[in-house]
Amino acid sequence: MDSSAMDLDDELEDHQQQQQDDIDPFIEFINYASSILSPPLNDVDEDDEPTPDTEEREREGPGWSWIASRVLKTCISYSSGVTAAILLSELSQAWNEQRKTSAPTKRPDCINQLKKKHKRSKLPNTVTIDTIYEKNFLSLNSVLEAVVVDTFVLPGTKINMITLGDFWSSNTIDLYLHRRYYDLASPQNGILRKGREVFLTGCYLRSANEGSGHPRLLPTEYLVILLDEEQDDDAMLLGAQFCTDSFSSISLDGANEGVSYSLYARIESIGPLENLEKFGGIQRKQIKLVDNDNSEMSFLLWGEQVALANLFSVKSMLAIDRPFIGSSSESDVETCGSVCLEYGSATQLYLVPFVRQEEQICLGLTPNRLRGSRLATASCPTQGPKASQMTLPCDSQGSVDFSNYPFQSFIVDLHEKMTGISIYGAVMDISREANTAKSIFTMKIQDPTGAICVKLHFNESWSLGRLSLGHTVYISGLTCAKTKHKGLTSDCNISSFFDSLEARWFENAPGTSFVNLSCLPAILNSSCLHKPSYLADISRQNTGTHNSYPVSHAAVNTDQICRVWLDQIDYCHVNTRLAHVTCGHFVKTTASGSVECEFCCCSCEMKTRRTFHVKITVADDSGKVFAWCTGQNAIELLQISPDEFYELPEEEQVIYPCSLENERYMIAIVNCDQQETIFKECVTAENDMVPWEITRALKL
Structure with missing residues (x-):
């Protein structure tokens, strides 16, 4: 081997060792929990051909996002902290419940036959x-x-x-x-x-x-x-009984004369549960149906019948034999016709369920991401995946659902037509979209492999609490799509449209969550999820610089957990300011005298509270850092509420911080100094050019 190859190997080994040193404890625990909950694969002979049973076993473990979401959910429930034993117990119990859906050892033969095509x-x-x-x-x-x-x-x-x-x-x-x-x-x-x-x-x-x-x-x-349209008997039943009548053939007069109808239509949407006061408070659900002629009609469920909606799914085909024909005006239904369908005493329902398509995707999209995982190749038991592909569901538009993907998804791997994506990264920028009445925020999030813009769609207003630059977040339920943006070409001043990848997140959509780990109290008390650092370590913090090697499980490199004491109280600056209750960011008074939130870009005259704005020096045995904080963290450091501090005489406010010198704390500290951000004005008002923010604090 020549010297250049040896140097490259040494460089790679040093890089891998640095990655091992910099591994994020939270990610490390998720991977550890995955190895505990997932069955081992090395019990299969390397010379044996894969069988359906072994392929199924490889997918028996929970997905990465499943584990991450439940760990964070447990941390939220146990704000005083968790142990590895508590987390593994909660995960094991939840997974055992989930695994009740796995195939049993014994079941009737007729079910075993159907199981083969059950998708x-x-x-x-x-x-x-x-x-x-x-x-x-x-x-x-x-x-x-x-x-x-x-x-x-x-x-x-x-x-x-x-x-x-x-x-x-x-x-x-x-x-x-x-x-x-x-x-x-x-x-x-x-x-x-x-x-x-x-x-x-x-x-x-x-x-x-x-x-x-x-x-x-x-x-x-x-x-x-x-019913199964691929089975001859079922296809004949549908053709003979349900394909003669259509929505346009229904008449209220005919129904009153005893004419019965058999209808076949697609479920377009399932409406919310309604409480109708004008009908005595009875509950109702509207199922919007579309027949083969693209005609629309409402299928109504009243009272206890609304339970039937639990059996339906959008895009499934519904065959309705002998529905009750009602007047849309009498039923208070907004529809294009004069009649609507109801579930009557003689009605019988048949369903052709919508089956999501599946697509084969490659495992280990990011090189070296599986280093140290339980998956292994035959040639090297410690590197690379044994199974190179797995099957994930996809919808009729070809979007693949990654909610059960077994590994962490990195931004470099994202592409259009992906759903159910989870990202763990740092917030680099965030702002509210202008020129729209909807509450939509654009957030730039970065992980060790790259960055992506995420559109956050809220039902009403911002609901995630305080979030700022440098904070580490976990976000699930993302969908990825290509969007067109207008910009300048590289060689001239002519504007043109270009495609870029964008992730979207909708509040309260199935499988969505958003957790700000930088402000999660349980992390400080959970030694299994963090690794204490010295203040000197933050000087070498990597804020997203790309290197020549793929990153595997590396930390987001923003949060540092340190044990510190308060130092140089003479240089402590303590102020109280008004903050927007909804988002926790400072407000400003405009020239017209109104109070506005610089983050939410809205008037918030009656939705403010007094909070601290503190700049203070913290120290440990390795050095000192000048940082700032606000909210509950400042209260924890100063051990007094903002209102109580505000009521103190001015001279007492000046000398109060001196009593806290050398008090010891455990803190989480992040780098909030982003040079290019739309959020700059609001950030400047908060950090006042101090690059380090204390996002969590706990008195020792």
Whole structure:
């Protein structure tokens, strides 16, 4: 080996050692928890060909974002701090509940056959039959996604029973069939027979201790029969019974004369739960349907019927046999026609569920990211992934859902048509969008591999508490798309449009969360999630400079946890200012006398509170740093509230900080000195050109 190659190897080894030293303790714990919760893969012979069972086992562990979200959720619940044992216990319990959806060792053969092609997503309120047995409880809002295992009549009676199983349980359970479905369970030509899938809700559980030898489900009206358009019998049923009538053929007069309709349409949207005072406070849900002629009509659920909406999903096809035809004006429905559909006493529902497509994606998109992980190649047990690909779901537009991706996603890997993305990084810039009445903020976030702009869409106003430059955040539920921006070409002054990648986040959308780790109190008391540093270490802090090697699990390099004491109180500056309650940032009084928040760009005359603005020197055995802080951290350092301090005489305000000299604290400190930012004016008002912010403080 020549000297240049040896030098390169030495440089790479030094770089990897530095990465190991700089590893973020939070990321390190997430990876450790992943190795604990995920089954080992080295029990498969290297010479064996992969089998469906081994491929499935490789995906049994939780996704990276699943673990990160639950660790942070636990930290929020335990503000006084957590231990590794507490976190692993919480994760294990949550994952065991989640794994109730995994394949059991025993189940009926008819379910095993259906399992092979079962690809649809579970409904939100779905429970398993095993869970019903374990808890001996079933709520009325719970959903059962079941398969008919058997049908029979109770001996000596005319009571029809069906035995149900599901894809995730080894147990089965019997259901007393509601009389409106007896015709469908007929042995001669009934559709409710062995192997038929059904959705049901609104079930009462008759426990084993109430007379029968085992639990049973009491009759429910709210049952939907699933159809498969690829099966000949189901395709014939849909074609013969449901493709003759359309929305345009429905008339109120015809319905009043006894004409019945059978309709087939796509579920376009599922409306919110409404409480209608003009109808005596009854609840209602509107299901918007679109038929093959692109005609729209509302399907209404009233009172207890609203539970049926739990069985529906947008884009699924709904077949409605004998709906009740109502007047849209009498039902107070805004629709383009004069009639609407309702769930009547003779109505029966069939559903062709929407099945999300899947796409093969490569594992380990960022080189070297898997160093130290549990995945291994046959040639080297410590490096690289054993499985080079995995299957992730995608929608009809080709967007791939990464919410269950097993590894951390880095910004360098992001591309358009990705959903369910989680990012862990530092805030480099943030501002509210102008020229819109909506509450939309643009945030630039950076991780060790790059930076990306995120559009934060809020329902009403900013709701994430105080967030500023340099803060470390975890954000999940992102979608990525290409957007067009206007700019100058590189060789002339002619403006042109160019595409750039943008991430979007919508408040309260499924799977979304936003946690500011820099302001999370539990981190300071959780030794498993942080690594104490010296103040001298922050001088070598990497604020995002790219290097020649790919970064693997490296820290975001903004937060530093230090044990310090207050020093040089003579140089301490303590002021009180008014801050916007919603976002925690300082407000200003305009020339017209109104009070405005510089961060939210809105008037906030009645939504302010007094807060501290402190600039102070902290020290440890390695050196000193001049930093600033506000809010609860300043209260923790000064051990007095802003209102109490404001009421002190001026001379007492001057001498008060002297009593705190040499008091010891544990602090989190970040670099907030970003040179280029739209947020500059607001930042300058806060940090007053002091580059270090104390984001958390705890008196020792």
